[in-house]
Amino acid sequence: MADKETSRVEAFSDGIFAIAITLLILQIAVPRIVNFLSNDMLLLELIRLWPSYFALILSFFAILIMWINHHGFFRYLKTINSKFLFANGFLLLMVTFIPFPTAVLARYFDTSARNTASAFYCGTMVMISIAYNLLWFTAAFKRSLIKDEISDKLIIKIRNAYWLGFIVYLASFIISFFHAFAGLAICISFWIYWIVLDYTQAERKKR
Amino acid sequence: MADKETSRVEAFSDGIFAIAITLLILQIAVPRIVNFLSNDMLLLELIRLWPSYFALILSFFAILIMWINHHGFFRYLKTINSKFLFANGFLLLMVTFIPFPTAVLARYFDTSARNTASAFYCGTMVMISIAYNLLWFTAAFKRSLIKDEISDKLIIKIRNAYWLGFIVYLASFIISFFHAFAGLAICISFWIYWIVLDYTQAERKKR
Amino acid sequence: MADKETSRVEAFSDGIFAIAITLLILQIAVPRIVNFLSNDMLLLELIRLWPSYFALILSFFAILIMWINHHGFFRYLKTINSKFLFANGFLLLMVTFIPFPTAVLARYFDTSARNTASAFYCGTMVMISIAYNLLWFTAAFKRSLIKDEISDKLIIKIRNAYWLGFIVYLASFIISFFHAFAGLAICISFWIYWIVLDYTQAERKKR
């Protein structure tokens, strides 16, 4: 029964990840050319959309990695409770929110408002990081939802990994106000970070 | 066979809940700044979207709670029939409708038309409440779709809970016309209400 | 193996039905009020959107019934082949198309272009009807995909039902050009028609 519950929450979450990741493209508007319509002009306009493509790729892999991570998360759980449902709901809220800061970044990254756009994007990642920390806290507090075979050492290791993530995102958020590119670059570093975290998990599984 | 039918209706409903909850973000448009574009201006514009964030969070948790509740609902059923399919269809219609009153609320909550916007939002909740009452009536009438182990006492308890919900929403709808904030505040109270209802169900399961 | 294939095609089709039905709401735009913004004005504008609500409800139940019917369809199949996949693909193409004629109907039903809007809507239903006939033909030709326990009599009965559907839609399409309301009214009659067809199927199952 508990297992069926868990599966359904997982399937619902998966659905939201899949929809959010596919909605990203709707934020790129087809360029409107009023005068001097020609092949060269359209080509130029499509190239000038580069911040949109950049933001799309950024958010696509961000959501994809979150999905893989979320997936790994559920492998530690023996059951879920109402508190976990709401912590997971908060995480999903932030996931559905991603297309909006992505669109803001796409429109303003190549303008003089790039700092605000980057900070808004990195700030969203800070919120998502908080959501993951909250989710882990809900699950790991007094080991209430964690499978018995998971060692205390691993629980602390994962907790620390999420905390480190939070600090990195917070740094990227603050730095964005002063240097947009540097802030985003740090933010992107979470790709590598989370991928490494997943490898650690995979490693554990083998042992 | 009947069990497989039920599963498929549940999966289809889950899909609609997941899509509706993720579409909410599409209603928030990226601010367009024509003159004096700067970091401060964009920040100001993003802050001025607060009614959109408010409406998004409101509807996100509204749909999430409805999903959890809908989920709990199916646990009482031994089978479904055509009438139930259409009652469920009416509920899903209202769920897919939610992004629209959410967008109306987002755009007009901070204007002199806030009463109509709030009433429209609360009115949608009244309709959803009617749909849930109808769904329960279809299932519980002569116990036609209810599992044998569910006591008559519990059936009446749940019926009363849905009725109380209807009355609360209706009140919030009427009050909205006179005081937008008060109407919405009552409407939000259904969060707590339905969460409590879910706890009651969970309680029952344990006993 | 073949059963798993069938399940996956069914799940994919279900997903498309669920998404198309939920996207309908995106076609209703939030009214923009530039002058004289007030509660009364917003209320008036929301009421003036009645063709949108009408079209939404129409298409919602149209897709819902198609989904139920599609669902019933798969119960007759013992397996599927490539031809069936493409016939089903054509049906799904038309299902994903529905939000567009719905939006056209919503915008123009209350104008002097209502005949074209209605005919476009009914014409889409003609295409969907053709898709269902094609699907049944693909499945029933030489009984290649039909389960052995289905009688020839039932196969002919279902074929005739789909053919009758096609003729009714075609009539609604033609009549729309002369009388928009009458055309749509006939088109809506397919609700009752398909519901009856489903009951027939359910009846068969019991016997």
Added chain:
Amino acid sequence: MADKETSRVEAFSDGIFAIAITLLILQIAVPRIVNFLSNDMLLLELIRLWPSYFALILSFFAILIMWINHHGFFRYLKTINSKFLFANGFLLLMVTFIPFPTAVLARYFDTSARNTASAFYCGTMVMISIAYNLLWFTAAFKRSLIKDEISDKLIIKIRNAYWLGFIVYLASFIISFFHAFAGLAICISFWIYWIVLDYTQAERKKR
């Protein structure tokens, strides 16, 4: 366990295919008629949208065939690893991207910018072809993810088929710059090509 992982990746991919295919319709905007609104005018405007219908059908069947092919792909796999997940992620990124070049093609195919629009569309197909080649390389390199019963001969055959696909798309991309229709026509030929590939796979299964 590994089998469950594979299923979940397959389900997630299926979801993205289903959503992307259904979002295509959102790119067709309802025609706005300001002056001389009449049945004839609306009919004319609906007919003038023919490039949109054309692009919709094109991309619908392109995604449908990709889905069928993706589906066939997973039948060869005994397990998946992290590299495969990212190669699959790259493919899914390109699938979610399709609605955008489709919309560009729809708006500019009937204008003097048709070469750029067609080349952009065919260029997207080149990227997708690269993604499939990468996916197969990840799976087939040292046979790391391929089921033992699949012969080396078949692996090479499939690899060659994907390579041929890449060359055909690349040709269609280059030709588009000089002759938009010819480029697209070659691009459409991948329908037939992939359908044939699927038959080959089906053939193999029978033997």
